[in-house]
Amino acid sequence: MKVSFKLRSFLKKPQNIILCIMFLFLAYLTLIPMIIMIKDTVTVHASEAMRLKKPIGSFTLNHWFKVLFDKENSWSIFYKPFINSLITSLGACLISLVVGGVYAWLITRTNIKYKKALSTLFIFPYIMPSWTLALAWFNIFKNSLVGGTPGMFASLTGIEPANWFAYGAFPIALVTGLHYAPFAYINIGGILRNMDANLEEAALMLKSTRSRIVRKITIPMVLPAILSTFLLVFSSAMSSFAVPTFLGLPVRYQVLTTQLYRTMNGSQKGQGYAMALIMIIIGVGILAFNQRMTGVRKNYTTITGKSSNIALVNLKKARSVISIIAIILVLIVSVFPLISFALESIILRPGNYSPSNFTLQFWIGTSEQNKIANSEPGILLNPGLWRALWNSIKLSVVCAFSAGTLGFLVGYAIVRARGTKLSTAVDNLAFFPYLMPAMAFSAIYLSMFSVRRGIIPSLYGSFFILVLIGTVKYMPFASRAGINSMMQLSNQIEEAGEIIGVSWWKRMTKLVVPIQKTSVISGYLLPFISCMRELSLFVLLVTPQNRVLTTLLFQYNEKGWSQFSNGINLLIVIIVIFVNTLVNKLTGASIDKGIGG
Amino acid sequence: MAKIELRNITKKFGGFVAVDNLSIDIEEGDFITLLGPSGCGKTTTLRQIAGLETPTTGEILIDGQVVFSSEKGIDVSPAKRNCGFLFQNYALWPHMTVYQNIAFGLENMKWPKDKIDARVKEMLALLKIEEFPDRYPAELSGGQQQRVAIARTLAPSPSILLMDEPLSNLDAKLRLEMRTELKRLHHETGATFVYVTHDQLEAMTLATKICLLKNGLLQQYAPPLTVYNTPNNTFVADFVGNPSINLIECEAKVLGSNKVELKHGSMDVTVTTDAPVPEGAQKFILGIRPEHIAIAETGIPVTVASSLPSGMETNLRLSIGDRELNSVVFGSIDYKIGEKLNIAFTSKSLNLFGENGEFLTTCGVEG
Numbered sequence: 001m002k003v004s005f006k007l008r009s010f011l012k013k014p015q016n017i018i019l020c021i022m023f024l025f026l027a028y029l030t031l032i033p034m035i036i037m038i039k040d041t042v043t044v045h046a047s048e049a050m051r052l053k054k055p056i057g058s059f060t061l062n063h064w065f066k067v068l069f070d071k072e073n074s075w076s077i078f079y080k081p082f083i084n085s086l087i088t089s090l091g092a093c094l095i096s097l098v099v100g101g102v103y104a105w106l107i108t109r110t111n112i113k114y115k116k117a118l119s120t121l122f123i124f125p126y127i128m129p130s131w132t133l134a135l136a137w138f139n140i141f142k143n144s145l146v147g148g149t150p151g152m153f154a155s156l157t158g159i160e161p162a163n164w165f166a167y168g169a170f171p172i173a174l175v176t177g178l179h180y181a182p183f184a185y186i187n188i189g190g191i192l193r194n195m196d197a198n199l200e201e202a203a204l205m206l207k208s209t210r211s212r213i214v215r216k217i218t219i220p221m222v223l224p225a226i227l228s229t230f231l232l233v234f235s236s237a238m239s240s241f242a243v244p245t246f247l248g249l250p251v252r253y254q255v256l257t258t259q260l261y262r263t264m265n266g267s268q269k270g271q272g273y274a275m276a277l278i279m280i281i282i283g284v285g286i287l288a289f290n291q292r293m294t295g296v297r298k299n300y301t302t303i304t305g306k307s308s309n310i311a312l313v314n315l316k317k318a319r320s321v322i323s324i325i326a327i328i329l330v331l332i333v334s335v336f337p338l339i340s341f342a343l344e345s346i347i348l349r350p351g352n353y354s355p356s357n358f359t360l361q362f363w364i365g366t367s368e369q370n371k372i373a374n375s376e377p378g379i380l381l382n383p384g385l386w387r388a389l390w391n392s393i394k395l396s397v398v399c400a401f402s403a404g405t406l407g408f409l410v411g412y413a414i415v416r417a418r419g420t421k422l423s424t425a426v427d428n429l430a431f432f433p434y435l436m437p438a439m440a441f442s443a444i445y446l447s448m449f450s451v452r453r454g455i456i457p458s459l460y461g462s463f464f465i466l467v468l469i470g471t472v473k474y475m476p477f478a479s480r481a482g483i484n485s486m487m488q489l490s491n492q493i494e495e496a497g498e499i500i501g502v503s504w505w506k507r508m509t510k511l512v513v514p515i516q517k518t519s520v521i522s523g524y525l526l527p528f529i530s531c532m533r534e535l536s537l538f539v540l541l542v543t544p545q546n547r548v549l550t551t552l553l554f555q556y557n558e559k560g561w562s563q564f565s566n567g568i569n570l571l572i573v574i575i576v577i578f579v580n581t582l583v584n585k586l587t588g589a590s591i592d593k594g595i596g597g
Numbered sequence: 598m599a600k601i602e603l604r605n606i607t608k609k610f611g612g613f614v615a616v617d618n619l620s621i622d623i624e625e626g627d628f629i630t631l632l633g634p635s636g637c638g639k640t641t642t643l644r645q646i647a648g649l650e651t652p653t654t655g656e657i658l659i660d661g662q663v664v665f666s667s668e669k670g671i672d673v674s675p676a677k678r679n680c681g682f683l684f685q686n687y688a689l690w691p692h693m694t695v696y697q698n699i700a701f702g703l704e705n706m707k708w709p710k711d712k713i714d715a716r717v718k719e720m721l722a723l724l725k726i727e728e729f730p731d732r733y734p735a736e737l738s739g740g741q742q743q744r745v746a747i748a749r750t751l752a753p754s755p756s757i758l759l760m761d762e763p764l765s766n767l768d769a770k771l772r773l774e775m776r777t778e779l780k781r782l783h784h785e786t787g788a789t790f791v792y793v794t795h796d797q798l799e800a801m802t803l804a805t806k807i808c809l810l811k812n813g814l815l816q817q818y819a820p821p822l823t824v825y826n827t828p829n830n831t832f833v834a835d836f837v838g839n840p841s842i843n844l845i846e847c848e849a850k851v852l853g854s855n856k857v858e859l860k861h862g863s864m865d866v867t868v869t870t871d872a873p874v875p876e877g878a879q880k881f882i883l884g885i886r887p888e889h890i891a892i893a894e895t896g897i898p899v900t901v902a903s904s905l906p907s908g909m910e911t912n913l914r915l916s917i918g919d920r921e922l923n924s925v926v927f928g929s930i931d932y933k934i935g936e937k938l939n940i941a942f943t944s945k946s947l948n949l950f951g952e953n954g955e956f957l958t959t960c961g962v963e964g
Contacts, residue, residue, distance in 0.1 A: 198688035201649050204675045205682040206702030206753065216701070220692045 014504045015416035018409050019426050025406075026429040029472045033448040034280075040447045041274040047267035063270035067278075078275060081259040088172045088244070088255060089237035093230050095177025100184025101226070106326060107185075108192040110313040113323035119189075121327075124334035126182035127580050128573050129533035129550070131242035133175035135569055136337035138246050139344050139562070141166040146250045148560065149351035152340070156353065168253040176243050178333050180233040187225045195221055231290040235283050239437030241536035242550075246557065257439045257536060264443055264540055273447060276440035287435045338573060345379075345567035362563035379567045385552065389571070392549040395463070396531040399470030404524035407475045411482020411523075412512065416491075427483075434476035438537040445469050446540055461543040469541065470531050477530065478523030485519035486512075521587045529576050599625050599660060599679075599756035599789045601646060606655035608641050608813075615641045616652070617813035623806075628783050628790040630800035632836070633810035639793045642810070643759050646791060647682050648675035659757065676705075681755035681788075685762045687746040689734040695721075695745050696730040702753045720748040723782075740771045751786065760792045764799065776803060797837045801825065809833055826946060831954035834884050840912055840923040843885045844950070851876055857949075857960075859883055862918025864897050866942065870949060872958035881957070884948030890915070890924040893941035904932040915940065 010016050041063050044054045052062055067078045106112045107119055125133060142151035143160040146167070154160050164170055199221065203213045241257040248258060256279055264272035315322055344350075348359045359365075365378040379385055410430050417423040433441060445468070449459040459465040489512070497507045513520055535550040542551045549572055556565040601623040608616040616638040623629050631639035644650035646657060648664065651672060657665040659680075664673040675682075689698055699720055703713040721727045724744040734742055743763065750758065763779075764772045780803060783790050794800050800807050801821045809816040809824065817829040821837075828834035834842045847859035854873040859866050859881060874881075899915040899922070906912075911931060913924040915938070924940070932938070945961030 196686065196688060198684045198686060199690060201675075202682065202684060202688040202690075202749075203701065204649070205647060205680065206749070207676040207705040208701070209676075209705070212705065217690060220690075223692075 013417070015413035016422070018413035019417055019422045022406070022410050022413070023422065023426050023429065026426065026432075026472070029468065030429055030432050033444040037273050037277060037444045037447045041270060041277055043270065045269045048270055060270070063268075063274045066268075067271050067274045077259055077263060077271065078278075081254040081256045084169065084248075084253060085238055085255040085257075087169050088176065089234050091169065091173025092176035092180060092237040093233045095174060096180040096184045096233050097226060097230060099178065099181040100186075100229070101188050103181070103326070104185045104189035104192055106322070108189050110315050111319060112315060112326065113319065114327050118326055118330055121330045121334045122185055123182045124330075124577075125179050126186075127529070127577060128337070129242070129535075129569075129576065130176070130179050130240055131246055131535070132337050132569065132573060133178055133333060134171070134243040134246040135566070136340045137171050137175050138166075139340045139566070141171070142250070148250075149349075149562075151351070152343075152353060155351050163251055167247050167251040171247045172244055172253075172255075175247070176237045176240060177233075179243075180236060183233060184226075184229045187229045188222050191222045191225045192218075228290050231286050235286045235435070235437075238282065239279070239439060239536065241439055241539065242554070245554070257437065260439050260443065261539065264446070269447075272443060276437075276443040279437045279440040280435075283437050283440075284432075284435045338570065341566045341570040341573070345563050345570060347563070350562050362567060376561070376564065379564065379571070384547075385549075385568070388547045388549050388552040391463075391546055392532060395466055395470060395548060396528045398467050399474060399531045400524045400528035402467065402471040403474040403527040404478045404520070406471065407478020407480075407527075408482040408513075408516075408520055408523050410475070410479045411484075412486055412508075414479070414483055415486035427479075430479045431476050433473045436473075438473065438534070439540070441473060442469060442537050442540045460541070461546070463546050465541055466538060466546065466548075469537060470527070470534070473537055474527035474530055477526035481519045481523045481526070482516075485516045489515060518588050521583065525580070525583050529580060532576050532579070533572060600658075601757065601789065601791070602656075602658040603642075603646070604656040604658070606642070606645060606652045606657065608638070608645060608650065609653045614813050616645070616810075619655075619810075619813075619815055621808055621815065621818050623789060623791065625789055626787055628780075628792065628803060628805045629808055630792045630794055630804040630806075631808050631810065632794060632797060632800040633816075634836075635795055636812075637810040638813040639795075639810055640761055643761055643791060643793050646678075646757075647680050647759050648673060648678050649682075678757075679755055680757040680759050681750040681753070683746055683750050683758065683760040683763045685765060687734075687742050687763075687766075689742055689745055689749070691734050694731050694733055695726065695737070698734070698745055699749045699752050702749065706753060716752055717748075720752050723751075724748045739767055740775070743767060743771075743775065747782070751782070754786070755788060757789045757791070758786075760790065762793050762795070765794075765796075772799075779803060798839065801837060807837075809836065827956065827959060828884070828948065829956050831882060831884070831950050834948060834950075838886060840887045840925065842948075843883075843887065843890070843922045845883045845885070845920070845922075847881050847883050849879055849881045851878060857881065862920065863899075864917055866897075867963045868947065868949070868960040869963055870958045870960040871946075874949070874957055875951075878951070880952045882950040882952070882954065884950060885922070885942055886944070887912075887923040887925040888927075889942055889944035889947065890922060890940050891943045892924075892926060893939050896939040896941040899938050899940050901932045901934055901936040901938060903934060906931045 042059055042061060044052055044056055044058050044060050046056050048062075049056045052060060054060060066073050068074055103118070103122055107115050107122075112118070138151070140152045141154075141161045142148065143154055143163070143166050144150045145160060145163055150160065151166075195218075200213050200217055203217050208216070239257060241261065244253065244255045244258050247253075248255060254262070256275065260272055260275050260279070263269075263275060343353070345362055346358050346360060347353065348357050348361070361378055363378045363380050366381060376382065407430070410426060414423050414427045414430075436444075445465060446460065449456070449465055449468075452458050459468070493511060493515070494507050497511055502510070533550065534548075535554060538548055539551055539554060542548060547555075549568060553565050553568040553572070556568065603619055603621050603623075606616055606619045607614065619638075619642060631642055633639050641650055645652050645665070646659075652665060652667060654667045655665070656663060656668070659678055662673075663669065663671050664678050665671060690701070693701070696717055699717045700713050703716055708716070717730070718727075721730060724747055726741060726744050726748065729737060729741065729745075734745065737745065743766075746763070760779075764775050767775060776799065779790075779792075792800075792803060801824075804821055806819060807821050807824050808818045811832055817824055817833050824833060825837055828837065831844055835844065845859075845861050845864070847861045847864075849860075850858040851874060852858055852867065854876070855870050857868055857870060857874055859868060861883075868883075897917060899917050902914040902916045902921050904911060904913055906929065908929055909927070911926045911928075913926060913932065914921045915924055916922075922940075942962045946959040947961060949957045949960045951957050
């Protein structure tokens, strides 16, 4: 009697129902795949049975041995790529923090000119796909030392860029760092802008020198933001696949993700799963550390003071020079790549930039005209491309809809039931996919859904599996946005409706959602754009029928058809920027206002 | 020693004039409150003294030294003005312990470690927060944070202490306690205090002199009781005192240079003024403090509109024709709504204002 009463009053609250359903849903799509994958790292797969001389499905520690302890194998398939990943990720962190931090300081704290233009353009690389800068770098600095045609720089100057400059660790770290610099800028700039100016004024009143204020007050205050930016950039850089593909593969510079892709596509699935698991542990470790560091004791909540007009540092004579340098640098990373893509897509023979070599045949040529490109029809006439575009849009819309809706509901339920065990469990489960490197996550799904499991048939090759993984992977964007905004919304607003008998459905549609409009829309926008420009999550799972734009781009690039890959890239960038600008103009939501990578 | 002089200070934010040609002298050891409704320029004035805000035009002197002059192009850095500043939201550094917060200013002055330690301990004891040196601000209550902020500001013994609504974030009981504390601190340190508040009671009880501002313009600069008893205009009269003063627009007939008959509704009184009033004036505003309205056997007939007894006193609203008067009657007494009473104006120093609200003279009702 008492138990059934308790159960009934528990289920009376809509948030509890949502939490229960989402708990099952997320557990099935995150925890169980994890367990299956762990099992896969110690199981003999079909392709390995011959080599291992063991029956399929039997237990083996060979995969782990090969990855971690084998003299010849481990170094090339794990340790070397691992070290390369560490080097490029640390380099990217450093670059993004220095560049983003300096820009944040210049824009919020000095009297630099063109602030509006600077801050708008500076965000640009972050809205564009992560490999945009990599491809631009490749276009410009590729050399003929490793075969292939020379890039723009070599063609125009006659100087072949050295290999270390054109490919490998240096450019990977640099372009990844520049891509995430806006992220550092948003985080650090946000704190600098919202930081109570009184905190610095108080130090000034106590006769502190300017430099001591910066050292003792300003930097410690932004340190948590710096640290969490560092960790997020680090884990994003670790899981980046496209950039090392463009800039590393020409010189066989492997990082964990590219090596994982090779291993998974070869006949060593078990070793691949073992590597994916290690990546997941690293990713989860980094972000768990980040959560712990955002400490409790020193509370950094900044009560904004009324004196927002803090004295800006006067750059004096250097003002114009710094302003112009700043704007030129920003233009190089935000606008120039687009020009480079457009240019590369209209030159007939790669490496020749004279106007006589310009052609539109890669955009509008028929297959008869495009004999050099294996009779591939031009981008705008290519049915394969149109199908991929349609798939991309369909997938992004569906993922955005499901991730956005579920994420918002989860955010709502977590906040409403805050403090309960169930709420904490769902909170962690929903955020878990964010910690997982995309490539490793898709490896899990490959492992889980490539065979029939109970009533669920093999999903490999279906559109549905892409939707599923996209939804789960992007839900953290929406659930974080939902949690943050629901925290701001007093419970009383809903209770005021409840007390006059407004149903839950009506309370949601008429009260909660309209109030939280912007964050709900960001909850849809972020998954949409992330999905539109996603490569590493889908590259293991797509089959020729359900190719999306990004994987098509990847394939053209592998074949070395630079006009096509550049053209498609331009197309993706334009779509992403167009949608973001449109939504931003209509609703005020924008991708750079949320979390993301 | 620590005298502050403001000369023709004007501060504009774009087209908005925050402070309009303000000139005041603050004597050493004064406790000045800058009082006024929000947006009147009081915080801006305080921040200009500190050097956190730059006046558009004017001159500021501290101890006879020019620290700011728009004409001479002088702008001494806040760090060199020897002022302490207490912020409304305390502005404690969240990443430093209480001890580190208090020691920060002393470190800037390159004090030796043992002297810093002694001074911090002294401040902790003075503000009664000895138990918390190792806590972070987030671990303290509002009142404790407030004490830490005061300790931090007082530690370097500034000769001028500037305070920006320091008590507005505290609850009523704590606020009362801290007011007493501040008055004690003022007495003990002998420093010059400049205190911003919008709470007239705080201004009245704390200050040696009140500087009342409205829309950036100085309204009155005088000791609290002077402001209360002879306000410069009806705005000042209305701003200080609770319940607020009764301002009655009257039809007037000047009977002699010191005698005026005033009529409003059922009220018809003749007053003797302490200074001559302009002849031929037809309208005056009579200002009567609530405590100067007494219930009498005979006098002006009124009806009780509301009665709020609080034990020590009872606040009454009394209607005379088309308007109501505030009155305070001392003692434990209650009246019924609708009860008919008679009132008399007991004081000989009622306020008489001209038609435009400017103060003319004090006066008393005949008889």
